[in-house]
Amino acid sequence: MLIRFKKSFEKIAMGLLSFMPECKDVRRLQDTIQEYEQNPNWHLYLWKEEDILGTVGVRTEGDTAYIQHVSVNPSHRNLGIGKKMILAVQEQLEKEYQVRPDETTEAFCDKCEMESSSSKV
Secondary structure, three states: OEEEOOHHHHHHHHHHHOOOHHHOOHHHHHHHHHHHHHOOOEEEEEEEOOOEEEEEEEEEEOOEEEEEEEEEOHHHOOOOHHHHHHHHHHHHHOOOOEEEEOOOOHHHHHHOOOOOOOOOO
16 A cells, blocks of 8 residues: 655665665765655655555656656565555556656666556556
């Protein structure tokens, strides 16, 4: 189930985002979380089953929502969680936005058989 990020999930979200190469640096990770907390165009979602297993971040610009961060707990990878998160974000936002990957998530979205060059992921 996809849930919206809130401050009480900050440590979990930071832990999940830290698995991404571009968020390995602690300062950059803190800046990223701060951007999600303060920028109204940045939206962070967490994937919860029994525990929180993944996170997906979206940046909105005009009528487009760009998937910009996707991270799954390493012990739960290759189980389709990343794909489930992307499909859930698309379903949630498709009425208001064209959902697309950004340059950092394009390869993953393609791997998930998403159509990155069209109007939807």
